[in-house]
Amino acid sequence: MPRIVIRSSDIHAAGCFALTEVPKGSRILEYTGERISKAEGDTRYDGRLFTYLFGIGDGEVVIDGHGMAMFVNHSCDPNCEIEETKGRVYIEALREIAAGEELTYDYSLYDGADEDPAICSCGSENCRGTMYCPEEVEKRRRAAAKAKKRVGLAAGNNGNRRTALGNP
């Protein structure tokens, strides 16, 4: 596997950098960690803003990340991608990566906490502003619209009640 190093990153805290040129398609790192159920993961990380859970297969099993792969940051214009093979998860080069470049992949987060916008600061031209996958972005947008509508309806009901009281 190519040589890599963890050091401070402009994207977020610490990042993972290539020390040498990495050819396209190379397997760089394995996303290692304990395999636990999704429910166990939710319990373990309840209330914590940052988690390193990685859903595999149908998402019922998650990897509780432990190791260098945890330090690979998200980018909306990544140079790596995730390759899942037989329950194991690898980070592979999406294109040729120059020595010194920070490794990134698209987290495509899902199942986020309501209050967590998972803001992205990758700085790429096509940054979508969040680390959620497009489907999750759409789901959250719909949920927010629904919540707004509920508030609107509640206000409407109050209004009607007041009107009824005012005109006995």
Ligand SMILES: [Zn+2]
């Ligand atoms: Zn971004």
